[in-house]
Amino acid sequence: MDRVDLTADFSEHINGLTPKAASQEAELHMTLFRARDLARPSGVLEPFEDQVFGPIVNLWHERGLRWDGDLWPILFLGGSASATAYHIDPTPNLIYHLFGEKRYFSPKDPGRWCDNEFRKQKRDDTGTVVILPEALTDEHRLVHDNQPGTLVWAPLFSPHWVDASSFSGTMTFAFRNMTLAREGNRTISLGTLPE
Numbered sequence: 001m002d003r004v005d006l007t008a009d010f011s012e013h014i015n016g017l018t019p020k021a022a023s024q025e026a027e028l029h030m031t032l033f034r035a036r037d038l039a040r041p042s043g044v045l046e047p048f049e050d051q052v053f054g055p056i057v058n059l060w061h062e063r064g065l066r067w068d069g070d071l072w073p074i075l076f077l078g079g080s081a082s083a084t085a086y087h088i089d090p091t092p093n094l095i096y097h098l099f100g101e102k103r104y105f106s107p108k109d110p111g112r113w114c115d116n117e118f119r120k121q122k123r124d125d126t127g128t129v130v131i132l133p134e135a136l137t138d139e140h141r142l143v144h145d146n147q148p149g150t151l152v153w154a155p156l157f158s159p160h161w162v163d164a165s166s167f168s169g170t171m172t173f174a175f176r177n178m179t180l181a182r183e184g185n186r187t188i189s190l191g192t193l194p195e
Contacts (some may be wrong), residue, residue, distance in 0.1 A: 010025075010027070014028065014030070023077075023079070023167045024079075024167070025079045026079040026080045026081035026082075027079055027081050027082060028077065028078055028079035028082060028167075029076075029077075029078050029079070029082040029083075030076070030077040030078070031074060031075070031076050031077075032074065032075040032076075032077075033072075033074050035073040035074060035075040035171065036072075036073055038073070038075070039053075039073055045073075045171065048096070048171070052096065052151075053094075053096075053173065056094070056151075065178070072091070072173070072174040072175075072176060073171055073172070073173050073174075074171070074172045074173075074174060075169065075170075075171055075172075076169065076170045076171075076172065077167075077168070077169050078100075078102070078164045078167070078168055078169075078170075079164065079167055080164055080165060080166050080167055081164070082163075082164045082168075083161065083162065083163045083164065084160075084161050084162045085132075085161060086131065086132040086133075086136075086159060086160075086161045087159065087160070087161065088114060088156075088157055088158065088159050088160075089154065089156075089174065090174075091156065091174040091175050091176050091178070092153070092154065092155050092156045092174075092175050092178055093153075093154040093172050093173065093174050093175070094151060094152075094153055094154075094172070094173045094175070095146075095151065095152040095153075095154060095170055095171075095172045095173075096149075096150070096151055096170065096171045096172070096173070097146040097147060097148060097149065097150040097151075097152070097168070097169075097170050098148060098168075098169040098170060098171055099148050099167075099168060099169050100148075100164065100165075100166040100167050100168025100169060101145065101146065101147065101164070101165045101166045101168060102145075102146040102162050102163065102164045102165070102168050102170065103143060103144070103145055103146070103162065103163045103164075103165065104143070104144040104145075104146055104152055104160060104162050105141050105142070105143055105144075105160060105161050105162070105163070106141070106142045106144075106154070106158055106159065106160040107136060107140055107141060107142070107158075107159055108140055108141065108142050109140070110155070110157060110158040110159060111157075112140075113133065113136060113140075113159050114157045114158065114159050132161065146162075146168075146170070156178075
């Protein structure tokens, strides 16, 4: 499959199901873009913030990695046949796999597959490019099997796509306006896509 139908809408069907029944829908793909409250004190993801994400942030800060503003946590829930389109995200992302199994794909040489022409292709408001290049064959791909507790770093301008093999959940942390501090006052921006 080289593309995903981004216009498909099964919300009425899903809204009529119990959570348990919805979790058994193979094509389920739900996204909660405003998940920040889940990581606040007494939120369901507070332990993750304290035990996993906090130590990573401290380590990165010690090594000069910075970003402006809050992180943008996004919760993804998907059925056993759910998938994402081939795409680039508008920010670098830290992906934490919560439960279930997903296979994460990315090119071995992202620069080859994400040149200026690629970045200028028509995108929807999430930055998605929906057609997987025919020339991007297995020999050019990195494959990672995400298991519960897996962390994956998705750099800016790194095309990727994901296929699920079970009901699964992922929390993705998007870093807006991330910069890498260098010697002196020089910085390199890592956090925004061009308009």
